[in-house]
Amino acid sequence: MTDRALVPLVCPRSVAVIGASRDPKKLGHVATKNIVDGEYSGRLLPINPEADEVLGVKAYPSIKNGEGDIDLALILVPAPIVPKVIEECGQKGVKTAIVISAGFREVGPDGAELERKLVEAARKAGVRVVGPNCVGMVNASIGLNATISRVISSKGLKKGGIALISQSGAFGAAMFSWAQGRGLSLGKLLSCGNMCDVDETDLLEVLEDDEETRVITMYIEGVKNGRKFMEATRRITRTKPIIVTKIGRSARGAQAAASHTGAMAGSDAIYEAVFKQTGVIRAEDTTQMYDFAIAFQTQPLPKGNGFVILTNTGGPGVAAADACEAQGLNLVKISESGKKKLRELLPPFASVANPIDTTPGISPTIWGRVLETLLEEEDVYGVIANIVGYSRPIEIAEEVVKAFMATVKKFSKPVLFSWTGEKAIDPLIGTLEENRIPVYPNSERAVRAMAALLEYESLVKQHSGNRPR
């Protein structure tokens, strides 16, 4: 459903940097360097009327002189020149531009007038414009860091099925680099900027059509066009989960948002209702947004509301049971045959009622078989497993991890872990996560992520039920 002109936005075969500069202090240099330093295999065309090359790459005096077709123009020239540059983009046949330059609506009435001129030029030239006043975009899959961010490393960008649309440019870039550093599968970043033309919903539609993107996260202060957003999200959420951190929910926050991006934050109750109706999952903050995103990215959806809590010590089991009740997750009864199997596997004082408390000191093999027994239960649609300690000797912990991974792979039911313990377990948590098993720092966070999966599953089911026969 994307406007065709926006297709090249995430996967351009060629990028022109208009305003590319040899001066390291200029953003036109940072943007060019970010692309050069990466593994982008498309064509890069620095545009600079006064240089033959920028950072070793042949430069052109104007985009009109640029060789071959150009998919995307990244614009960093001073604000007053931007409308003219957009006109030239149109003459060259460039259909998509990202205007990074600032100095538009965000600086007051004169800037707003300039932004109006920019939009007019874009319409005339037939160019779709992202921005102005944004940080750009990243697509790790093609090694392209087309941003002015100094915090995103272009080298060794990690691909990932999670994408982020951010109305806060610098924060979006910081979150992207944070997620990259922690292996969180965030592979794409799209910065909204002033949204003079392309808005957050257009960007959603771009990601809707992007095959690699499986989960969309959004950090927004408001929605530009409510009806358009609702129509798009209602459709997109049927195939891809959208997780939103919507800030500016309070009066004071909304006021701050207005002075930041000029977004009309609107009543939070309305947003809440819109998200519910359209199946958008709302996260409380960015920590929770990625807690959820990782679960969606790695786990199958639970096919029903029936869960079991597995723990090797009481506390986290109780905490998880609390969280399940608060989130509306049903803890199922284990079948008599299941209980019998568990009793055979576990010491006499273990609890085989849900939560299953194995008691500490269970061998790795038993761990795996207990988890398997639970996943085999017909009424169990997902497991929240909590490990406490279990790190000495580390070889045993490694065996536990292996047993878990082998068991989880046999089923297509979601399994979310929490593991509390010393620093020595960090590499093992890394191994689990590399094998698509999310590990949360406490059982409550794992439960909340499971609840997000279930919420989304109910929605998908509801929609398919409504489909015309």
Next chain:
Amino acid sequence: MTDRALVPLVCPRSVAVIGASRDPKKLGHVATKNIVDGEYSGRLLPINPEADEVLGVKAYPSIKNGEGDIDLALILVPAPIVPKVIEECGQKGVKTAIVISAGFREVGPDGAELERKLVEAARKAGVRVVGPNCVGMVNASIGLNATISRVISSKGLKKGGIALISQSGAFGAAMFSWAQGRGLSLGKLLSCGNMCDVDETDLLEVLEDDEETRVITMYIEGVKNGRKFMEATRRITRTKPIIVTKIGRSARGAQAAASHTGAMAGSDAIYEAVFKQTGVIRAEDTTQMYDFAIAFQTQPLPKGNGFVILTNTGGPGVAAADACEAQGLNLVKISESGKKKLRELLPPFASVANPIDTTPGISPTIWGRVLETLLEEEDVYGVIANIVGYSRPIEIAEEVVKAFMATVKKFSKPVLFSWTGEKAIDPLIGTLEENRIPVYPNSERAVRAMAALLEYESLVKQHSGNRPR
């Protein structure tokens, strides 16, 4: 207000390990090794009727033969022998014992009968008993790891003003090792076990009198004696904050708790009211408990409800403003003279209304001076500062950190930070934290911690107002 017999519990000058074993598979070996491996400078007396030494330390056949005064007995013998051993402790004049052995109330009616005998023996012998069925205790200040935990490293235990009382033994140990590995100033662990004699409130009173402990955290499923808990906490919270994660809040959770520790979880609404009345701060989960504890451990209390948000990019400022409104924190107006100073320091498009948005790219010196200007404001009682990105070149980030630390030290107002960015900033976050400046992963978490400080401050103020003249 501690029973004198409990004084040696956290700072024993001598510890006897009754049931010390040479067999690495036995818990009596693990406990002895945990003490031997640490830096405990008190006397250690392994008690074993069949060995001359355990792990190179001279052993005694019975506690009665132990040389000199013994402050604390750590008991690991089989459950049926425990009452007799307690009797011998009394004969030797040992006033405090931690019974680690399991096989009591938690295993059923026979165990409950044995526990009754244990209590009877303890009363007769004049011995106060922690446990049974607990993991023991740790005091990092004296290098003593008197637990059966395999996840707590005895070597290089880090001292800290935060203490943890846990009704979940293994989880308490895991949290302790987690906090130690992350430099969270958690220096003491007390495990409750079955609470046949000493309960969670007695342990609170032990920590009340422990000078080093500045903040008490509790992971509990219930309180044994409501009136006693209320009396003690009402008094203790006047001098030391108590932060509680109370699990078993839901019906299902309470049921799981009952089968775990036998605690009567009680109605959560009653607990909520008790915590409010007594000034106990409730945390939602363990992540939040340590978010709060670190703030209490490092920051002065805000002297009033007036705060300012400082950010270098819009998003986190808006999110923080939302969180402030949700938490009842007032965002104050900056004075005209303050605004004038800020305008002189900041670029023209920065926002000098609260939230203060410096816009990105501010120099370290300016960062420091802006923070100083805000802390100088009379109506500002605390600052929530959010840094986004700011990590290239890393030398500049280092300068920012230095400027922050120098400025924060000049004032006695709480300053909580959030910093979102790439992995390269982790060591700098470490530096800030070592210098007693907490850094949270997002601005919302910093705000919630500030709200906990304010809640506690209001309580302290209220109490001092109520004091008899």
